[in-house]
Amino acid sequence: MLNRSMYMLVAVAAMTVAAVLLLNHPLGVGPSIGFCFVLLTVYYKPSLFLFLIPAILPVIGFAPWSGWITFEEFDLVVLASAVGGYSKFAFHGNTVSSYRISKFLFVLLTAMSISILISMARGFSDAGQFVFGWFQGYDGPMNSVRIGKSFFLALLLLPLLVLIKNKPEKDADCKLGLGMAIGLGVASLAALWERLAFTDFLNFSSDYRTTALFWEMHVGGAALDGWILLTFPFSIWALRKDRAPFLLVLSLILLLLAAYAALTTFSRGVYLALLFSLPLLAWQTRQNKSEGNYRGGAGWGLSKWVSALVLVGVMSHQVFATGGYRALLALIGLVAISLFMPSLLRNLSVKKLFLSGLVGFVVGVVLILLANNLPKGPYVLYLALFLSTVYLIYSSQNYKIESAIKFSMAGFVCIMLSAANIANHWGGIGALLVMGLAVFILLLMVTFGATSKHELWPNNIHWRGNFLAMMILVGAIVSVFTGGAYMGGRFATSSQDFEGRVTHWRNSLSMLQSPMDIFFGKGLGRYPGNYYFAAPNSEFPGTYRIIEENGNSAISLVGSRHPLSYGNILRISQRLSFGVEGPFIVRFKARSNILAKIHLEVCEKHLIYSAVCSIGVAVIKPTNNSWQFQEIQLSRSDMLGGPWYAPRFTTFSFGIANGGGAAELDEIALVSYEGVNLLINGDFSDEMKYWFFSSERDHLPWHAKNIWVNILFDQGLFGFAVFLVLTISALSGLIIGRARQNELAPYITSGIIGFLVVGLFDSLTDVPRLSFIYYFLVTYALSTAVVVKGVDTRP
Numbered sequence: 001m002l003n004r005s006m007y008m009l010v011a012v013a014a015m016t017v018a019a020v021l022l023l024n025h026p027l028g029v030g031p032s033i034g035f036c037f038v039l040l041t042v043y044y045k046p047s048l049f050l051f052l053i054p055a056i057l058p059v060i061g062f063a064p065w066s067g068w069i070t071f072e073e074f075d076l077v078v079l080a081s082a083v084g085g086y087s088k089f090a091f092h093g094n095t096v097s098s099y100r101i102s103k104f105l106f107v108l109l110t111a112m113s114i115s116i117l118i119s120m121a122r123g124f125s126d127a128g129q130f131v132f133g134w135f136q137g138y139d140g141p142m143n144s145v146r147i148g149k150s151f152f153l154a155l156l157l158l159p160l161l162v163l164i165k166n167k168p169e170k171d172a173d174c175k176l177g178l179g180m181a182i183g184l185g186v187a188s189l190a191a192l193w194e195r196l197a198f199t200d201f202l203n204f205s206s207d208y209r210t211t212a213l214f215w216e217m218h219v220g221g222a223a224l225d226g227w228i229l230l231t232f233p234f235s236i237w238a239l240r241k242d243r244a245p246f247l248l249v250l251s252l253i254l255l256l257l258a259a260y261a262a263l264t265t266f267s268r269g270v271y272l273a274l275l276f277s278l279p280l281l282a283w284q285t286r287q288n289k290s291e292g293n294y295r296g297g298a299g300w301g302l303s304k305w306v307s308a309l310v311l312v313g314v315m316s317h318q319v320f321a322t323g324g325y326r327a328l329l330a331l332i333g334l335v336a337i338s339l340f341m342p343s344l345l346r347n348l349s350v351k352k353l354f355l356s357g358l359v360g361f362v363v364g365v366v367l368i369l370l371a372n373n374l375p376k377g378p379y380v381l382y383l384a385l386f387l388s389t390v391y392l393i394y395s396s397q398n399y400k401i402e403s404a405i406k407f408s409m410a411g412f413v414c415i416m417l418s419a420a421n422i423a424n425h426w427g428g429i430g431a432l433l434v435m436g437l438a439v440f441i442l443l444l445m446v447t448f449g450a451t452s453k454h455e456l457w458p459n460n461i462h463w464r465g466n467f468l469a470m471m472i473l474v475g476a477i478v479s480v481f482t483g484g485a486y487m488g489g490r491f492a493t494s495s496q497d498f499e500g501r502v503t504h505w506r507n508s509l510s511m512l513q514s515p516m517d518i519f520f521g522k523g524l525g526r527y528p529g530n531y532y533f534a535a536p537n538s539e540f541p542g543t544y545r546i547i548e549e550n551g552n553s554a555i556s557l558v559g560s561r562h563p564l565s566y567g568n569i570l571r572i573s574q575r576l577s578f579g580v581e582g583p584f585i586v587r588f589k590a591r592s593n594i595l596a597k598i599h600l601e602v603c604e605k606h607l608i609y610s611a612v613c614s615i616g617v618a619v620i621k622p623t624n625n626s627w628q629f630q631e632i633q634l635s636r637s638d639m640l641g642g643p644w645y646a647p648r649f650t651t652f653s654f655g656i657a658n659g660g661g662a663a664e665l666d667e668i669a670l671v672s673y674e675g676v677n678l679l680i681n682g683d684f685s686d687e688m689k690y691w692f693f694s695s696e697r698d699h700l701p702w703h704a705k706n707i708w709v710n711i712l713f714d715q716g717l718f719g720f721a722v723f724l725v726l727t728i729s730a731l732s733g734l735i736i737g738r739a740r741q742n743e744l745a746p747y748i749t750s751g752i753i754g755f756l757v758v759g760l761f762d763s764l765t766d767v768p769r770l771s772f773i774y775y776f777l778v779t780y781a782l783s784t785a786v787v788v789k790g791v792d793t794r795p
Helices: 004-024 030-044 046-059 073-092 103-126 142-156 158-165 172-198 223-240 245-263 268-287 302-338 341-345 350-371 377-399 402-451 461-482 485-492 494-510 515-520 527-534 707-735 745-758 768-785
Strands: 098-101 543-549 552-558 570-576 585-591 596-605 610-620 628-633 650-656 662-671 692-695 786-789
Touching: 004 030, 004 073, 030 046, 030 073, 046 073, 046 158, 046 172, 046 223, 046 768, 073 142, 073 158, 073 768, 098 103, 103 142, 103 515, 103 707, 103 768, 142 158, 142 768, 158 172, 158 768, 172 223, 172 245, 172 745, 223 245, 223 268, 223 461, 223 745, 223 768, 245 268, 245 461, 268 745, 302 377, 302 402, 302 461, 341 377, 341 402, 350 377, 350 402, 377 402, 494 527, 494 707, 515 707, 527 707, 543 570, 552 570, 552 650, 585 596, 585 610, 596 662, 610 628, 650 662, 707 745, 707 768, 745 768
Parallel strands: none
Antiparallel strands: 098 786, 543 552, 552 662, 570 650, 570 692, 585 628, 585 662, 596 610, 596 650
């Protein structure tokens, strides 16, 4: 039984926790403003939390600036949603609501809570004892809190979720679906920015894998991969919704961005997961009789879709191989126009059809001759013709103007010629012949569709959108797999890499030695701390800690005990302001009992991959515990800051550069050419405030690299069994249970399956943001087992 006083009690508790976090947040008032915005928004309309949380989740991690990793900004968003939502029901609720939850679900959620609490306590014990700290690393006891909080944050929202889902408006599904789709778009835009800033939009050969704004990938991992797989199905949901043509275009853009982000992860796990999750989505949307918004395959059976997929794949591959990206994009645009032509041209007689095509041919030839004499002329002409024809098609369909139909046919012929011209301009006669064949096939299909008694494909904008989405996905796959050497190299080493993963999983599980370890796990978040002492071949990873001596703080660094390359250095970093300019001088004091080389750098860098750097090295000789003062001039380099539309972050970093080296550093200053110190908290008096750490290449010490191995390690067989039953219960409800009637059921199912497939190759539950959204989707599916009586609580 939850009444209005209980709602207020929960709101007050959430507000208390949030207030403590806000008062101690390193970034000042900014997070407080954001917290108030979310709180007031959810108070105004409680169901908006279903939209807000997933929509902004990919971009609300500021650890590289703040130094916080235990507590995050997404915690504040969830707490603000709880405060706003429960306060609204407490103040404006009209009816006392009683909940009847199934015994099975109650036992399941209770068991998961108990498992996490036990593993959290074991984590504290394994770390020595519980010591609270705002800036602890992954080897401290607070890492158990960091990992364990996600489930309880999802559980905090469950009563609010049930109330909203049972409101008469029934808009919860739409808001969650839209939030997940926008969250995918936001993450994809961040990935696009990163590639534009640090590599190139069409560079598929460089060893650069995007991380977007998932700071959790600072020591490797697959946070972006997991997010894409959880949310990718919702781009299909957005495409299939009954909306205006403009929104359909936005949905297609979202799908294109998401496909680009997924493919440029260069993750074999992502590709495999999509191969599992998308066919499952197609199957379930057809099986789910309550999916009234499905428009994807009306009038086409499996054989036609397979035939179209093969034809599109062959055409895309051949056009791309000879004419490059430009020709492929021209072909995709031509296919988009072709999908609308048969239904329009049915209204024209054969004579008018022929004359319109002839006019288009003559005009197209003249325009091409003119355009070929101008800089970028073929591309500008194609774009102008494409936009003009789209407008003519729109006018023809909405106003039934015969002249617009005639001009549409002429424009279609012009675009065909322009596409062939682009292929010839870029790839020569070979590309022209291939594009000419593709154009001829499309012309035959359009002509047959316009003159046949039966439609060749459905006259439905959503069907066209789905077909074009398939074309875009195929084109993107062709581009990545045939347009660069990097992905081919990764697939060539798949067998070797998998053997390495299996060995790593065995080593991870071998750390569970006692019966208590096996049954309850080592403890939440204890993998990095245990790996340090169980590393194979004694290849211990680097580490750091803040030390205090006579009231003075310093940072102690220990380098990895294996040969170090540039990418294997454990870096301690601080983000700098945009536009900083060198030359740079680094001043600090250090001491060591063994020889240590300190790597120093200022780089245009996002997270773990550097672009342009100014680098220096300081050699710290062994001393009798006395401090040495160092002043190092960093090498000169031209830091341009990236293009205006994709600015680069600039980061200062330092770390031990020799294997087995160790040193203590203090009073670090980075001095610009103007004599200004660019660093904050260089004396570490505020611990790791504003500091962050990363490892570019050495990732195994931080991750079990398998979601199931990670859960076994953290929570043991007990937690593993509960997690498995929780997941199976949600999936069975979504596929064959009562939850299958939910509009979002196929998309949540597909997201969960994709997430778990990616999880076969990475331990995704050690990313709190991902873990939260996973548990939230699971509880969303299971919430159908909660029956609410007397629900008219008004908000």
